[in-house]
Amino acid sequence: MLSPVQAVEGLDAGSGQESIFKDIRDTVLGITRKYDRAYWLQCAKEGRFTVESWQAMCDAGLMGLSIPEQYGGMGESLTGLIMMQDLLSRAGTPNLLLVVTGLARVPLVKHGTPEQIERYVVPTVSGKKRICFAITEPDAGTNTFKIKTHARQTRDGWELSGQKVFISCAEDADFIMVVARTRPAQDGDARKQGISLFMVDARAKGIEKQKLNINVAGPDRQYMVFFDNVKVDKDALIGPEGDGLRCLFDGLNPERLLTAACSVGIGDYALARTVQYVNSRAPFGQPLGAYQGVQHPMARAKAHIDGARITMYEACRTFDAGGDAGRASNTAKLLASEAAVEACDAAIQFHGGYGFDADYDVITLWPFARLLKVAPVNNEIILNYIGQHVLGMPKSY
Ligand SMILES: Cc1cc2nc3c(=O)[nH]c(=O)nc-3n(C[C@H](O)[C@H](O)[C@H](O)COP(=O)(O)OP(=O)(O)OC[C@H]3O[C@@H](n4cnc5c(N)ncnc54)[C@H](O)[C@@H]3O)c2cc1C
Incomplete structure (x- = not known):
């Protein structure tokens, strides 16, 4: 069966394989083709939320991901929701409201009464309300x-x-x-x-x-x-x-994973843009991308993104199976945020002076990638978790 990583990377091309992950991918990509990075930046410039793309996601049923079917959702799997954030970010359009909505709906669905779920969660699926x-x-x-x-x-x-x-x-x-x-x-x-x-x-x-x-x-x-x-x-x-x-606390691992998805996605976006640039710019006659000094930092960042993404979907699998996803979720959040910064750093470096021109929209990637090492939870807290719960050292704070 097609894995979420294969679906995100488009590795099923021509295979004819059917899968829910492929359906989610194709739906998200349909939306990001219409509501692309240029739309996202225009909304940012106008100081307004991406109302149209959010509503398009609701209309396509995507906001029903991770919500039980009895409440109009697509079932309780977290994996689909993470894929959605991964793909949005890979298109250069990460969504912070999706992080906080994804977090808030977990305690609501798990601990809310049916009336509370009807009042607070169901309208988020259709887009009538946002949290x-x-x-x-x-x-x-x-x-x-x-x-x-x-x-x-x-x-x-x-x-x-x-x-x-x-x-x-x-x-x-x-x-x-x-x-x-x-x-x-x-x-x-x-x-x-x-x-x-x-x-x-x-x-x-x-x-x-x-x-x-x-x-x-x-x-x-x-x-x-x-x-x-x-x-x-x-x-x-x-x-x-x-x-x-x-x-x-039931929502914390989903929150870490929704953040990790922003990181791996935006890291891929930065790399894809940079590959295009270095393959076409040739100040010394051959494309910049032909030099190992240019390829290796980008290849290393991609390897780190891939490792983080595999860990992220492994955490989703554990979460969806009802297991303890703390270790993999924390590890994925840490690795993903570091890999995104690494990718954006390479993007700036290999765009040279244009890397600092806001109109090239490369320097603009940096603060977002960097933010994800601090928010919604800083990486020191993640390391504290690994030190204490994975390595078995005393609680440090
Ligand atoms: C763009 C953005 C969006 C945000 N969105 C939301 C939101 O929607 N809702 C919300 O509630 N919050 C939100 N936050 C807040 C965010 O979660 C906090 O900024 C973050 O958790 C860190 O808290 P702080 O800024 O008070 O840092 P502090 O607690 O003052 O910590 C500062 C730094 O000290 C270090 N540190 C702190 N504690 C420890 C420790 N125990 N061990 C080792 N090092 C430590 C870390 O490096 C940390 O970054 C957002 C922040 C930003 C910048």
């Missing part, structure tokens, strides 16, 4: 246990106050999945308790959004979001009160 995700705070940063945003229980539900930062697509989303304290912080193992997950109407009274000046070319903008006594329904609490982190 963003808010965990990061100015003071807490990587240390989620230090968050101060809190929800106070009232007669009718909850009242939420606090501040979140770097929230992608906050203006383009209908719901914000907010991670908030419902009990004071404690020490030791108990520190995992007291944090809850809420689905908040992104346009509710008491919410204010300030656009941040993030210098990463792309249509997904980031915001500081203030919550000032925002009234939240009783049924907006996802999973048990105080146990939100456990529910959220």
Whole structure:
């Protein structure tokens, strides 16, 4: 059977093989042909979300990937969703909303009531509603246990106050999945308790959004979001009160894999563009691509991308089989983000001076690839995971 890696690489050409992976690929490629890198950059320039391409993905059923069929989805496999992000990114159109939607829908589907799934998840499949995700705070940063945003229980539900930062697509989303304290912080193992997950109407009274000046070319903008006594329904609490982190952790491996998919895809995109360039530019008579000094860094980056992609789909396979995908997901995220930076570095180097001309759209690839070593989780936390859980050393933070 055709593997996801073979499907992404188009290695089935002429084989006549039928496969769901081939169908997903052909559907995504149909969309990226219409909504290509030029469209993506134009949206970025206009400061607007890629509404048309997002809706095209919903109309084609792609946003039903990883969602159970009873809720209008295409079944619970994560692999298809990762393929979609991989292929979007390979076309130069990665999607950060897909990362946070993919993350948020996991705890919703796993821990939400049928009514909550109907209300919050089903409309994301058709495109009627979009979800963003808010965990990061100015003071807490990587240390989620230090968050101060809190929800106070009232007669009718909850009242939420606090501040979140770097929230992608906050203006383009209908719901914000907010991670908030419902009990004071404690020490030791108990520190995992007291944090809850809420689905908040992104346009509710008491919410204010300030656009941040993030210098990463792309249509997904980031915001500081203030919550000032925002009234939240009783049924907006996802999973048990105080146990939100456990529910959220179910979505962390998918989030790492959706990010890894952005990295391997954008790395491939950078390399493909550069191959085209070095095969046609010939300052010394023969194409630049004929020199080993040019080929080897690009070949090395491609080998690293391939290794990361194989690990990424292996993690998907484990996740879809119900196994523990932590090791492979973390490894894939680390390797993919490093490989993407390596590929973009080679792209800049071999475009020479044009590598720095924004109109050539090569230097524009760099901040995005570089970002993925920091967000949504920095690579040091990934290494901490590998040090502790794979190698068996003490927890380091
Ligand atoms: C473009 C963009 C989009 C984002 N989108 C979202 C979003 O949609 N929702 C959301 O909630 N957040 C989002 N974020 C936030 C992002 O997840 C955080 O920036 C990231 O997790 C790091 O947090 P911080 O910036 O506070 O860094 P800090 O926690 O201050 O850490 C700074 C650096 O210190 C190092 N470090 C930190 N902790 C450790 C440790 N324990 N061990 C070793 N080294 C460590 C790392 O190198 C890290 O990069 C986004 C950020 C960006 C830039």
